[in-house]
Amino acid sequence: MNRSRIFALALVFAPLVLWTTQAEDPPPDEPKKPPAELRPLDQAWEWQMKVICDWPELPAFDAGGAKAPAKGKPAAVVVLAAGKDPADALRHAAGIARRHDGFAAHWAAPDADTAKLAADAKVEGVTGGVAPDIDRFVPVPLRPALLLVGADGHVRFAHFPGAHWDPELWAVEARELVRETKTDPPPPDVPAATTKYQGALACAACHRDHFKDWLMTPHSTALHELRIISRDEDPKCIGCHVAGWEKGGFSDRATHRHLADVQCEACHVPEKTHSATAPMGSKDYPVQCAGCHKAGFSFFQDFNSAMGYIAHAQAKGAGIIPFSARQSYIDKIKREMYLETCASSEYVGTDSCTTCHEKPHAQWATTRHAKAFETLVKAGKEAEPKCQKCHTTGPGLKGGFESAAKTPDRRDVGCESCHGPGGRHVAAKTPEEYRTSIFRFDENCPTCVVQRICRSCHDADNDPDFDLFPALQRVRHRDK
Ligand code: HEC
Ligand code: HEC
Ligand code: HEC
Ligand code: HEC
Ligand code: HEC
Ligand code: HEC
Ligand code: HEC
Ligand code: HEC
Incomplete structure (x- = not known):
């Protein structure tokens, strides 16, 4: 203009x-602490x-x-x-x-x-x-x-x-x-395609059900997640947590609150949406996902199956979901997604990792994670499934902990408690397969997936004072 x-x-x-x-x-400016x-x-x-x-x-x-x-x-x-x-x-x-x-x-x-x-x-x-x-x-x-x-x-x-x-x-x-x-209302106009980012509110008038469905997914709180940990102004982090970063969309919260979070136009490319000549095709969506859900920043790479969680699965029933149910829907998607990914391969045990990753193993052995089962033994609770859940590796999942006698290297909080089941990883043939077959934490963003993994055990009941960053320093083991 x-x-x-x-x-x-x-x-x-x-x-x-x-x-x-x-x-x-x-x-x-407010203090960098999370706002009450x-x-x-x-x-x-x-x-x-x-x-x-x-x-x-x-x-x-x-x-x-x-x-x-x-x-x-x-x-x-x-x-x-x-x-x-x-x-x-x-x-x-x-x-x-x-x-x-x-x-x-x-x-x-x-x-x-x-x-x-x-x-x-x-x-x-x-x-x-x-x-x-x-x-x-x-x-x-x-x-x-x-x-x-x-x-x-x-x-x-x-x-x-x-x-x-x-x-x-x-x-x-x-x-x-x-x-x-009107008694016989004509269909709404189809807006012209545009290069401008407008934000989800601009779509809601005509697509309320899709809006509501989106509202109930983790995408609608993506920048908020950064805000909670005071990283929402860090340029290293913002890009994948908003719509249109460095493409004419979100620049900062004060001017562009309406483009914060992973909004409609992060997936529905503005110039292709409502376009009669070059509309989005089903092959175009995974390209959008891949721009953010990179290995090291995401649990999953199989975008087609992940669509089932976020691409308007609930649009048909969305009309009746109240706003007050939002957080529980979002948490549910995250939990299910995590569990599904943990069930997507087979647990093989900590001993299987040591041959190729000696150094991380040596560091891990110094942490209490390597003694977590012993703790249960001391308390006389080693046979309790409810305690095993957080003090062993992959209990109840394919190849996961069964008993100290049967699966000795799946006692404790082993490698796969954090890195996910390693079955596909140990059978990998190419560097690409090695990289995409395990939860890895990119050094630029150990937070993106790690937070959820740690908090799956360090929850409010068992570790109310858990503070991610210092805790991470204690357990991390990067040697390159
Ligand atoms: C390359 C894109 C990308 C960048 C850059 C990025 N993130 Fe993320 N982030 C993601 C994705 C994708 C997810 C969702 C994880 C998944 O799908 O498994 C995510 C999720 C998160 C979550 C939510 C975790 C949870 O428990 O639900 C936090 C917190 C987070 N990121 C923090 C950060 C921080 C801090 C930075 C900057 C250091 C950052 N992100 C940079 C892509 C990114
Ligand atoms: C994470 C990516 C993503 C986000 C964010 C997203 N959508 Fe979609 N949307 C999709 C995909 C993928 C499809 C195609 C679904 C299909 O073909 O089954 C789709 C389809 C649609 C359709 C076509 C109608 C239909 O059911 O096929 C409309 C309308 C739509 N989305 C509106 C929205 C609106 C409005 C928002 C924001 C409030 C939004 N979408 C956010 C991925 C997304
Ligand atoms: C004035 C009403 C109106 C607004 C505002 C509007 N749309 Fe649409 N949209 C339509 C209509 C009408 C269709 C065609 C529906 C059909 O054919 O069933 C459509 C179709 C779509 C489709 C499926 C076809 C395609 O072109 O990809 C998507 C996706 C979509 N809209 C996304 C959006 C997004 C994202 C926004 C906000 C930036 C938005 N719409 C704003 C009316 C609107
Ligand atoms: C602009 C970056 C971006 C794009 C594009 C994007 N996502 Fe995401 N996605 C995220 C972030 C960031 C989160 C984490 C939000 C949170 O937890 O607060 C996330 C969360 C999710 C989740 C929730 C489960 C989980 O592990 O957090 C699913 C499922 C998902 N995305 C699927 C998709 C699919 C499928 C597409 C493509 C159609 C897509 N996303 C496109 C950034 C993106
Ligand atoms: C046969 C050798 C081998 C075995 C066994 C093995 N890995 Fe790997 N691992 C690799 C290779 C090769 C890479 C790719 C390194 C690269 O490209 O940076 C890799 C990468 C990784 C990464 C990602 C490193 C990064 O760059 O962030 C993690 C995490 C990992 N492995 C964990 C494990 C775990 C956990 C186990 C046991 C279940 C295991 N590995 C077993 C060879 C192995
Ligand atoms: C499978 C459950 C589980 C997961 C996942 C998990 N932890 Fe733990 N963590 C435990 C248990 C149980 C203990 C206490 C072990 C004991 O003392 O018996 C512990 C102890 C710790 C300690 C004290 C270690 C020491 O040696 O002083 C730190 C720090 C810690 N965890 C950080 C983390 C971080 C950071 C993550 C995510 C990267 C994480 N944990 C993931 C279950 C888990
Ligand atoms: C949801 C995950 C979870 C479950 C379930 C769980 N724990 Fe733990 N437990 C942890 C974590 C995380 C820690 C480390 C807390 C910390 O470092 O402050 C821990 C630490 C401990 C400790 C060491 C406390 C200390 O300060 O040295 C004992 C003992 C313990 N758990 C026993 C049990 C028993 C017995 C059960 C079953 C009744 C159980 N835990 C169930 C996550 C869990
Ligand atoms: C408590 C969670 C946790 C456990 C248990 C754990 N890791 Fe890690 N691992 C991490 C985190 C977090 C990082 C990323 C550290 C960073 O980026 O600074 C990491 C990074 C790695 C890397 C990549 C770093 C590098 O130097 O290439 C490898 C390989 C790895 N872990 C292997 C293992 C092996 C093998 C085990 C078991 C002996 C194990 N991990 C147990 C959390 C864990």
């Missing part, structure tokens, strides 16, 4: 920009997702003598911030109603003083009143909030201060809400 067009657009959207920036900006609470920017994003996921019903209120939201009519509703000048926000809602036939515009005030400010602003085309239940509905730091409400009274889309604002996206949503009220 050339400079003059940028200026022209800036003029057209100036009122919108004002409205979005007048409210509190997220605080500047989400920053407003993240909270806004989380609420935007929650709204699309749940389509919550807006509590009714009296808008100047008439009940709002009125059934049968979509509406733009502004939830006002207590005591703040509401004029911009009101004009904004009125503008949406003016541009889209059949739309109503309302304001919901938390208290009488704010209601008076709104009434005094005398903005045409928008009515409202005090909404007693609104405090429980929209968190105070997220105001003034702008909500698009469907003809059924359910909130379908939300905008909060500081969140990414794209007027086209709002227009698409509003058109969708109007389209739905």
